[in-house]
Amino acid sequence: MRWTKRKWFWVLTGLLVAADAGYRLTRTAEFIARFGSDRARANLCRALPALSASRQEALLTRLLQDPVEDVRLACITACAKSSAAPPVDDLLDCA
Numbered sequence: 001m002r003w004t005k006r007k008w009f010w011v012l013t014g015l016l017v018a019a020d021a022g023y024r025l026t027r028t029a030e031f032i033a034r035f036g037s038d039r040a041r042a043n044l045c046r047a048l049p050a051l052s053a054s055r056q057e058a059l060l061t062r063l064l065q066d067p068v069e070d071v072r073l074a075c076i077t078a079c080a081k082s083s084a085a086p087p088v089d090d091l092l093d094c095a
Contacts, residue, residue, distance in 0.1 A: 033059050038068045045074035049081065 025031060029051060032044050045063055048056050063075040 029055065029059055033062050038071060041066060041068070041071045042074040045071065045078045048075075048078045 026035075029044055029047075032040050036044065041063060044059070048059060051059070060075060060079060063071055066072055066075070
């Protein structure tokens, strides 16, 4: 009987750890850029200056190809405001 209680404890602990890892994954900038809503992607564009230069460039190339116009405009505005981001023309040439 004790073994069963221990087993359930570890099963529940594993499920909680997996759920936490899944939640943290969905909060990353890369996940939001790929699977987020239009509003979340536009907000991500505004938050890009806080990221490293390599992540900025990767996310900007992805977001500049977005089919939603509001996201593209927010992305272009973020490029203009950020000193570390490469120029938009360079990013569009890579795409």
